[in-house]
Amino acid sequence: MALWQWVLDNWVLVGTYLYAAVDVVLRLVSLILVPRNRRPGSALAWLLAIMALPIVGFPLYLILGKAQLPRRRRIKQRDVTALMHERAVDIPDSALDEDVPSWLQSAVRLNRELGAFPLTGNNSADLEIDYDTSIARIAADIRTARSEVHVLFYTMALDEITEDFFAALTEVADRGVKVRVLYDHWGSMSHGKWYRAMTRLLDAHRIEHYPMMPIKPFRDGAFQRPDLRNHRKLLIIDGQVGWMGSQNMIAAHYDKPSNIRRGLHWQETMVRLRGPVVSELNLLFATDWYYESDEQLDEKTLVTAPQDTSGSYECQVVPSGPGFVLENNLLLFNQLFYNATRSIRAVSPYFVPDESMLSALITAARRGVEVELFVSEIGDQFLVFHAQRSYYSALLEAGVRIWLYRAPTILHAKHVTIDDSVTVIGSSNMDIRSFILDMESSLMVGGTDFMEKMEEVEDVYRSRSRELTLEEWEQRPRIMQAIDNLCRLASSVV
Incomplete structure (x- = not known):
């Protein structure tokens, strides 16, 4: 009792010593915990944040520092990957031509090892870069459906631009076509009334739909960081026609008043596919459907004989994400960059490479490969926009040509072309x-x-851009340099 009274009488002194003790313990624990199985840059960024203010930094690390799905979900991923390997056996492999470079053959093997899917031949592919036209073409394809329509978009919302797309879904559902819809929970829910209008419409027509990666931290029996998201965009009709690319199913200004005031709108690239590769898209959709619904779709409806095999393109689907052991997309990009001999043309709205990718691009430029990077002149995300700007000096000094897509458009397309050989x-x-x-x-x-076709698209983007020179970039204000570098450091905290 006397001890407790002494604590109450000296609470300021006790609180100070207690804070100091917790501060020291958190710093020491972080030195052991943070670097474990983590990139050096990311570890240093987290350690810096924790050392600066342990009471804030350490809890943030516990919430956001683990880029891994809960154990139960990882077990699902392993089961699904094994199932994909088994089901993909029914998709015919395509042999590359003898004159194809050996590095491309190794890329195909790498993709098969990482993502389970084979290289398929006899595919057709058309590109669409007009935002509203792509939605109209997708809606027209949906209306031809006879058995199934599978829809997956990071962002989906019912607004004046997408209403015909949703009208097409409800029309085919009402005549007996099975429609399954997936959308990222945060990517769609954050659009408020347009998201609610979409879910009400889907419910009214009894269309089965699920939010992907729902923000329920302990849903799978262990804490899951809230910013692990499903960013895919896929649509498959009857296992015969597939769409994928960068575009979400929402108006080009994303229904945000701030974007409308600034005149911002998004430029996308979508690809329409026919042939055996559509079954790979269907299998990938089925994995995400299984995650959210616990329903395993029938293989007979997922892997179907293509009605159109008149195409000449060889295609291979490469899935990636926190459910995989390795970073599939990064490994593929780096493999292609290091083996390029003539040209690299990269289009990315958010360009914040890790050390390995930055080194691959700089090395390619230094050894004589023509490297072009297409990014936006302005950004919609402050941290990412300024972080990516911090890499421009090193790239320009190495000889990389940087094209800035003119404001007020956000170039949101995502594609890479290597040596006129592969995209x-x-x-x-x-x-x-x-x-x-x-x-x-x-x-x-x-x-x-x-x-x-890709060169034509890149020519259009080049005509709508201006080239950034090293001389211009070196003259930017010092305060902007400081902001860019600070955001680069913050972007490493993953």
Whole structure:
């Protein structure tokens, strides 16, 4: 009793010593805990944050420092990956031509090892870069459905631009087509009344739908950091027609008043597919459906014989995300960058590479490869925009040409073309979030005709951009340099 009274009488002194003790303990524990199985840059950034203010930094690390799904969900991932390997056996493999470079053959083997899917031949692929036209074409494809429509978008909302898309879904559902819809919980829910309008419409027509990666921290029996997201964009009709790329199902200004005031709108690239590769998209959708619904879809409806095999493109789907052991998309990009001999053309709205990717691009430019990077002149995300700017000096000094897509458009397309030999297109940005935290879908495509289509798209983007020079960049205000570098440090905290 006397001790407790003494504590009450001297609470300021006791509180000071207690705070100091906790401060020291947190610093020591973080030195052991943080560097474990973590990139050096990320570990240093977290340690700096914790050492600066342990009482705040350490709890943040416990919430956001683990880029891993809960154990129960990882077990699901292993089961699904094994199932994908088993089911993908029914998708015919395509042999690469003999004159294809050996590095491309090794990329195909790498993708098969990482993501389970084979290289398929006899595929058709068309590109669409007009925002509203892509939605109209998707709606038209949906209306041809006879049995199933599978829809997965990071962001989905019912607004004046997407209403025909949702009208198409409800029309086919009402005539007996099975429609399954997935959307990222945070990516869609954050759009308020347009999200609620969408869910009400889907419910009214008895369309089965689920939010992906719902923000329920202990849903799978262990804490899951809230910013692990499903960023994929996929749509499959009857297992015969597939769409994928960078575009979400929402108006081009994302229904945000701030974007409308600034005149911001998004520029996208989508690819429409026919042929055996559509079954790979269907299998990938089925994995996410299983995660959220616990329903395993029938293989007979997922892997179907393609009705159109007139195409000449070789395609391979590459999934990635926190459910995989390795960073599939990063490994593929780096493999291609290090083996490029003539050209690299990279389009990414959020370019925050890790050390390995930055080194791969700089090395390629230094050894004579023509490297072009397409990014936006302005940004919609302060931290990422300024973090990516911090890499421009090193890239420009190495000889990389940087094209700034003119404001007020945000270039949101995501694709890479290597040596006029292969393209990777999909939902994956070239940033640490896409490598570690987001579930992504990429498509590797080979074929001379498709490369010509990609060059036409890149020519359009180049015509709408201005080239950033090293001289111009070195003259930017010092305060902007400081902000860029500070944001680069913060972006490493993953």
